[in-house]
Amino acid sequence: xxxxxxxxxxxxxxxxxxxxxxxxxxxxxxxxxxxxxxxxxxxxxxxxxxxxxxxxxxxxxxxxxxxxxxxxxxxxxxxxxxxxxxxxxxxxxxxxxxxxxxxxxxxxxxxxxxxxxxxxxxxxxxxxxxxxxxxxxxxxxxxxxxxxxxxxxxxxxxxxxxxxxxxxxxxxxxxxxxxxxxxxxxxxxxxxxxxxxxxxxxxxxxxxxxxxxxxxxxxxxxxxxxxxxxxxxxxxxxxxxxxxxxxxxxxxxxxxxxxxxxxxxxxxxxxxxxxxx
Amino acid sequence: xxxxxxxxxxxxxxxxxxxxxxxxxxxxxxxxxxxxxxxxxxxxxxxxxxxxxxxxxxxxxxxxxxxxxxxxxxxxxxxxxxxxxxxxxxxxxxxxxxxxxxxxxxxxxxxxxxxxxxxxxxxxxxxxxxxxxxxxxxxxxxxxxxxxxxxxxxxxxxxxxxxxxxxxxxxxxxxxxxxxxxxxxxxxxxxxxxxxxxxxxxxxxxxxxxxxxxxxxxxxxxxxxxxxxxxxxxxxxxxxxxxxxxxxxxxxxxxxxxxxxxxxxxxxxxxxxxxxxxxxxxxxxxxxxxxxxxxxxxxxxxxxxxxxxxxxxxxxxxxxxxxxxxxxxxxxxxxxxxxxxxxxxxxxxxxxxxxxxxxxxxxx
Numbered sequence: 337x338x339x340x341x342x343x344x345x346x347x348x349x350x351x352x353x354x355x356x357x358x359x360x361x362x363x364x365x366x367x368x369x370x371x372x373x374x375x376x377x378x379x380x381x382x383x384x385x386x387x388x389x390x391x392x393x394x395x396x397x398x399x400x401x402x403x404x405x406x407x408x409x410x411x412x413x414x415x416x417x418x419x420x421x422x423x424x425x426x427x428x429x430x431x432x433x434x435x436x437x438x439x440x441x442x443x444x445x446x447x448x449x450x451x452x453x454x455x456x457x458x459x460x461x462x463x464x465x466x467x468x469x470x471x472x473x474x475x476x477x478x479x480x481x482x483x484x485x486x487x488x489x490x491x492x493x494x495x496x497x498x499x500x501x502x503x504x505x506x507x508x509x510x511x512x513x514x515x516x517x518x519x520x521x522x523x524x525x526x527x528x529x530x531x532x533x534x535x536x537x538x539x540x541x542x543x544x545x546x547x548x549x550x551x552x553x554x555x556x557x558x559x560x561x562x563x564x565x566x567x568x569x570x571x572x573x574x575x576x577x578x579x580x581x582x583x584x585x586x587x588x589x590x591x592x593x594x595x596x597x598x599x600x601x602x603x604x605x606x607x608x609x610x611x612x613x
Numbered sequence: 614x615x616x617x618x619x620x621x622x623x624x625x626x627x628x629x630x631x632x633x634x635x636x637x638x639x640x641x642x643x644x645x646x647x648x649x650x651x652x653x654x655x656x657x658x659x660x661x662x663x664x665x666x667x668x669x670x671x672x673x674x675x676x677x678x679x680x681x682x683x684x685x686x687x688x689x690x691x692x693x694x695x696x697x698x699x700x701x702x703x704x705x706x707x708x709x710x711x712x713x714x715x716x717x718x719x720x721x722x723x724x725x726x727x728x729x730x731x732x733x734x735x736x737x738x739x740x741x742x743x744x745x746x747x748x749x750x751x752x753x754x755x756x757x758x759x760x761x762x763x764x765x766x767x768x769x770x771x772x773x774x775x776x777x778x779x780x781x782x783x784x785x786x787x788x789x790x791x792x793x794x795x796x797x798x799x800x801x802x803x804x805x806x807x808x809x810x811x812x813x814x815x816x817x818x819x820x821x822x823x824x825x826x827x828x829x830x831x832x833x834x835x836x837x838x839x840x841x842x843x844x845x846x847x848x849x850x851x852x853x854x855x856x857x858x859x860x861x862x863x864x865x866x867x868x869x870x871x872x873x874x875x876x877x878x879x880x881x882x883x884x885x886x887x888x889x890x891x892x893x894x895x896x897x898x899x900x901x902x903x904x905x906x907x908x909x910x911x912x913x914x915x916x917x918x919x920x921x922x923x924x925x926x927x928x929x930x931x932x933x934x935x936x937x938x939x940x941x942x943x944x945x946x947x948x949x950x951x952x953x954x955x956x957x958x959x960x961x962x963x964x965x966x967x968x969x970x971x972x973x974x975x976x977x
Contacts, residue, residue, distance in 0.1 A: 510701035515718035528705045
């Protein structure tokens with residue numbers, strides 16, 4: 337492999353190898369707990385211990401037969417999809433505003449737009465609870481949606497903003513010049529160009545909402561999302577069912593993130609079939 | 614070139630905050646004309662083009678298209694398509710979809726716009742690439758797509774903003790003839806912004822030379838080359854020797870300038886009336902400047918010079934010389950014309966030109 341690499345002549349094999357080992361160890365450190373959780377979710381033993389017992393899907397069956405888990409999943413999906421759509425729309429608007437206009441206080445505008453994820457979630461959750469309960473919006477799925485949109489929209493904005501920054505600055509003006517009104521240029525140029533980022537943002541914000549626990553715990557009331565439900569399990573009893581749910585949540589989030597990654601790294605963006613309305 | 618006017622700029626000024634990009638433009642563009650706006654970067658040529666395209670609004674003055682004021686007309690209702698320096702092709706559309714774009718925006722039906730787009734692809738000789746992505750095309754092919762995309766609406770006027778700057782030299786020359794032929798065949802008015810003298814002079818019917826937001830000179834390439842009107846134009850074209858001095862005589866017999874290289878005589882010019890005592894600038898083309906071993910007689914100016922270098926480009930040679938005061942001047946001649954002149958570095962010679970070959974220019 338290093339033969340084909342034009343820079344190989346300037347590289348030291350020992351350093352190369354050490355760096356590769358370092359990467360493998362790094363990933364092993366990150367993924368070991370998740371892998372362990374996955375392994376024990378398929379183990380028949382009541383407690384996680386080595387040596388492993390028999391292969392078994394009983395914990396998945398137990399989870400699948402629990403109506404509370406299903407309601408949690410339903411809430412999570414409802415919240416996640418709604419949040420993804422709203423946050424992406426808001427993020428797109430904010431990113432386009434930044435791309436298109438120059439105005440007084442733009443730096444402040446950008447800072448404010450990007451701040452929510454930097455606020456500690458416990459504080460944000462508490463603030464959301466206090467505020468939403470005052471306007472009678474706490475304790476239901478809508479309150480989780482509102483709270484999650486607040487933390488997700490900045491991610492969507494950052495992703496779409498990055499894509500817009502890669503756009504030839506003349507492209508939109510070229511569309512106007514060819515007879516497209518501002519709305520037509522938005523529809524036929526800006527949106528198609530940013531489409532990979534829009535879907536990327538959609539998947540990432542869904543994944544963020546899907547995994548988010550602290551704020552949901554504060555504001556969800558009886559409409560608990562899956563992560564909140566997991567904590568409920570943990571507080572009651574240590575059950576391998578948690579491993580099963582954990583594996584499911586992990587696989588779902590990773591799928592969304594990987595989809596987003598594929599779209600954003602341009603493979604989906606570059607090669608497309610010719611005829612497309 | 615026909616006489617009727619398609620575009621007129623009337624006292625057009627463009628300011629960006631405190632910066633004045635275009636100081637005051639008054640000029641007209643004829644129907645079917647190939648007009649080049651030339652100048653170095655920051656001279657206001659692109660701003661002028663963008664005002665015509667409707668991408669910038671004039672701060673003052675009026676722009677008319679076919680007699681109608683268009684100051685307040687948004688660019689999408691103007692029919693002034695532009696070919697961009699970056700080309701600005703849509704990367705998410707294929708070639709034929711790019712060309713169809715303007716027709717689609719005008720609500721032309723699917724079959725009709727495909728037919729017209731294909732006609733233009735054919736005309737630009739890129740039919741075989743219709744289904745390709747833009748990223749799969751070469752520079753020259755992209756250029757043709759950009760032209761087809763702008764011309765598909767068959768506009769009265771086409772604006773071009775340094776469209777050839779990204780191409781290599783050989784392709785540039787080929788595209789120049791493509792553009793020139795296209796303009797001649799379609800009769801569409803071309804307004805072409807460039808900083809390149811060779812592009813402007815080889816294609817344009819008339820050239821507008823701009824500097825610091827102002828027009829320095831408008832004329833045919835011939836006129837501008839032969840008689841640059843201002844010191845800036847002479848310097849910019851770089852094909853003249855320039856001398857500055859005090860006017861000692863100015864009458865029907867001509868003008869005499871007292872320069873560092875001695876008194877120089879030239880014919881008077883009603884466009885540049887000078888009076889004794891004032892400072893004036895004389896230019897003479899390097900191709901009209903001659904060399905001699907002995908001081909020539911007759912109605913000529915001759916100054917003693919010393920040769921400092923030479924450069925051969927094909928059939929012509931450029932000889933670099935230095936006057937007694939250290940000013941560099943150039944002589945451009947064919948090899949035949951230089952026969953018999955000893956060309957050695959350090960050689961003492963006389964540079965001379967006929968009185969009638971000198972011109973006064975405005976100093977700015």
